[in-house]
Amino acid sequence: MKKITKKTVWKLMSEYIRLRDCLKTTGTLTRGHCYTCGKSFSFKELQAGHVIDGRCGTMIFDERGLRAQCMGCNVFKHGNKEEFIPKFIEEVGNEIFEELKREKRIPKNWKQSELETLASELKGKIAYIKQL
16 A cells, blocks of 8 residues: 655645635635635635644644635735734634644644545545535
8 A cells, every 4th residue: 555645645635625615715616715815716726724834743734724825825925824813713713723823832743544544534525525
């Protein structure tokens, strides 16, 4: 069996987040709105951005803190936090935001079995969304 890497799981997570948010914002799987600037982009132009920085540890795969963003907001504006954070807190509440901030500090070394499980779960979520 082929080894599942964090990179492989991240590709699946990014696809899932972008599909989820395209469906949520436009009702399609081909276009979505950037969470922070609100502009419409094609699925391929969107990225999965983190409300709490941290592509390591527990944050990288925590879908609670991930939203579809355009490259301008996610990369060039470093997540556009001045828009992201207040909107996120309004959406999910300050408790979740504070919980994510606390969990960021927890070191995490992903085991192969955890990556395999997460990859399998994400493939299932992606397949489910695509059949809607």
